[in-house]
Amino acid sequence: MQAAPNLSRWQRVFVGIALYGCAVAIGLGSAWWVLKKAPWMMQTIQVGAWKGNLLAGSADADLYTRAAIALNALLAMGREETMYFIASRDDAGNPLRSHCSYRVEGVPPKARWWSITVYADDMFLFDAPNKHYSLNGTTARLDANGRFLFTTGGEEQPGTHWLPTPGNRGMVLTLRLYNPEPDLQAAPASLSPPTITASGVCT
Amino acid sequence: MKRFSDHQRLWFYRALTLMTTAILVHLAAVWAAPRLIMQVLMHSPMAKEMNMQNKAAFPPPVTAASRTVVMPSPDLLYSVCVFDVSTGPVRISANPNLKSYWSVALYASNSDNFFVINDRKSGDKPVDIWLVSPGGSPDARAIPDGAQVVVSPSQTGFLLMRVLTGDYEAEKHIIEPARRTLTCTPS
Numbered sequence: 001m002q003a004a005p006n007l008s009r010w011q012r013v014f015v016g017i018a019l020y021g022c023a024v025a026i027g028l029g030s031a032w033w034v035l036k037k038a039p040w041m042m043q044t045i046q047v048g049a050w051k052g053n054l055l056a057g058s059a060d061a062d063l064y065t066r067a068a069i070a071l072n073a074l075l076a077m078g079r080e081e082t083m084y085f086i087a088s089r090d091d092a093g094n095p096l097r098s099h100c101s102y103r104v105e106g107v108p109p110k111a112r113w114w115s116i117t118v119y120a121d122d123m124f125l126f127d128a129p130n131k132h133y134s135l136n137g138t139t140a141r142l143d144a145n146g147r148f149l150f151t152t153g154g155e156e157q158p159g160t161h162w163l164p165t166p167g168n169r170g171m172v173l174t175l176r177l178y179n180p181e182p183d184l185q186a187a188p189a190s191l192s193p194p195t196i197t198a199s200g201v202c203t
Numbered sequence: 204m205k206r207f208s209d210h211q212r213l214w215f216y217r218a219l220t221l222m223t224t225a226i227l228v229h230l231a232a233v234w235a236a237p238r239l240i241m242q243v244l245m246h247s248p249m250a251k252e253m254n255m256q257n258k259a260a261f262p263p264p265v266t267a268a269s270r271t272v273v274m275p276s277p278d279l280l281y282s283v284c285v286f287d288v289s290t291g292p293v294r295i296s297a298n299p300n301l302k303s304y305w306s307v308a309l310y311a312s313n314s315d316n317f318f319v320i321n322d323r324k325s326g327d328k329p330v331d332i333w334l335v336s337p338g339g340s341p342d343a344r345a346i347p348d349g350a351q352v353v354v355s356p357s358q359t360g361f362l363l364m365r366v367l368t369g370d371y372e373a374e375k376h377i378i379e380p381a382r383r384t385l386t387c388t389p390s
Contacts, residue, residue, distance in 0.1 A: 015217075023221045027228025035236060057316035059356075063233055070237035070314045073274050074244070075363050077308055081319050113304055113367060115278045123273035125266070133267075133277040138369025174274060178304055178367070179323070 035068045048193030050085035050175060057082075072123060073174075079185055083111070085175040090196040096172065098126065098165035100202040101153030104135075104173065106194030107146055110184045111177035113137045116194065118152050118163045121170030128164040135161055148194075154203045237314040245285045245312075245361060247271055257293055259284045259362075259385040264371045280371065280378055282364040284387035288336040289358040292346055292390045297364065298329035299381040304367040307385070309334070312357035333390075345390040362387055 007015070045052045055061040056069050057076040069076050076084060089095055090102060098120065108114060115136035120126055125133050139161070140148040150161040152171070165171055173196065177184070184190060207215070244250070249271050253260035261282050265275040275281075286293045286309075299305045299322070306321035307330055320330055333346045334353050346352060366382045368374050 019217055019221050020224060023224035024228050026221075026225040028232050030225070031229045031232035031236070035233065059315045059317060061315070063230075066314060067233045067236040070240045071273075074240060074272050074314065075308070075310060075316075075361070077306070077316050077319055081306060081308070081321065115276065117274075117277060119274060124270050125275065125277065127267040131266070133265075136278045136369055138278075176276065179321070 031067075034064065035071050045188050047085065047189055047191045049087040049089055049091050049196050050191070050193045051087070052083060052085040052188060054079050054083075054188060056084055079180070079188075081179065083177040083180045083185070083188065085177075085191070085193075087173045087175075087196055088170070090198055092198065094198065095170060096196070097168065097202060098152075098171045099154050099168040100198055101151060101155065101157060101200045103149065103151050103157075103160075103197050103199045104194050105147055105149045105197075107192050108137060108140065108142070108148065109175070109177050109191060110181040112179035114178065115176050116150070117174045117176070118165055119172050119174060120165075120167075121172065123172070126163075126165050126167075126171075128166075130162070130164060132161070132163050134163070151199070153200075157199070238312060241310070241312050241314050241361065244272065245359065250285055253283075255283055255285050257284065257287055257387060257389045259383075259387045261383060261385075264368070276365075278368060280366040280368050280382055282366070282382045282385045284362040284385070285359065286334060286355070286362055286387060287359045287389075288334055288355050290389065292352075293334045293387060294390055295332040295334060295362065295385075295387050296330055297385040299366060299378075299384055300327070301366065301378065301381050305365060305381070307332075307362065307364045309353065309355065310361040310363065311355065312359050315356065317356055317360075318353050329384075 044054050053065055053069065055065045056073060057078045061069065073084060096102065104116065115134045117134035118126065135148065135150040142148055150163060151157040152163045152165050154166055156162045259282060264280055265277045269275045297307055301322065304322060306319055308316055309318040311317050331351060332353050333350050334355050336358055337354060337356055364382060364385050366378050368378055
């Protein structure tokens with residue numbers, strides 16, 4: 001068996017500092033990864049492409065949920081007041097990219113008021129030249145079947161409500177339901193999720 | 204049974220120390236993150252510039268330039284206040300008198316939403332809340348009998364008033380005066 005090498009005092013101090021440095025880096029890095037890059041770990045429900053955490057804003061939130069919400073959706077409210085669903089992929093499972101075009105269609109959710117907003121992957125709004133950042137219960141125009149439609153992407157799709165997403169980066173869609181109806185609060189999986197389909201080619 | 208050498212034992216303890224430290228740092232970081240984020244929010248340059256310590260402030264409508272809080276809603280007009288109940292109760296009042304959705308939400312220093320009232324819950328009556336500290340604020344005698352008292356889980360926190368606006372330019376003559384009825388004043 002190999003004997004322990006005789007390290008000088010300064011060498012031992014250096015090894016100790018290096019080890020603690022590594023430990024701190026691993027601890028901080030893993031916390032960042034879990035909270036920022038793996039928010040699905042905190043999700044409690046998925047409906048279609050949409051994921052939600054029903055403990056957002058709640059005092060019952062666990063350590064990880066509270067931290068992830070603070071980092072990704074600070075100042076959220078509890079689900080009696082507002083329910084939040086976030087989509088970072090389309091219905092085919094592909095990550096949403098701002099240089100691609102998408103059609104988002106659905107029926108108005110069972111809530112007093114609703115909105116779907118498009119954000120860049122830093123969770124802030126795109127610099128939309130037409131100042132259109134969302135579709136909501138006021139601006140949505142329903143077709144004969146009671147469905148809404150909007151598009152996102154770098155180029156306008158004629159005849160649709162267009163939310164510009166300039167650049168080439170990741171993006172997310174956030175569905176907010178204000179004062180959701182009691183049956184939807186009780187069974188969030190009963191949400192009719194808006195569909196997100198890629199249309200055309202990525203510019 | 205084969206005994207471990209001193210060298211092997213040394214590295215075993217070093218690995219154990221590294222793993223334990225990493226786990227503790229990880230948990231501490233996750234615990235501290237919402238508290239640090241709230242501190243940054245409450246002491247941000249915008250908070251100082253708008254002088255919102257125990258005072259209502261009225262940021263402009265959300266645009267792509269709004270980068271203080273993640274996921275700002277472009278469909279809401281926000282009003283804010285950083286409250287501090289350590290030296291006494293803080294009185295919060297608002298009378299938006301709007302037919303559309305509005306709410307006043309209170310957040311503790313760990314980011315928990317511990318209280319919310321909206322137009323439906325208020326029953327079209329003005330909001331009039333006395334916010335006190337967890338241990339009971341000094342000067343609580345200032346609170347009138349029958350007043351609505353809310354206990355804040357932390358000495359400091361954040362108030363966020365949301366007023367729905369589907370079309371700000373068309374509605375601003377109504378909603379701007381409505382949101383400016385918000386007050387947030389120490390007793």
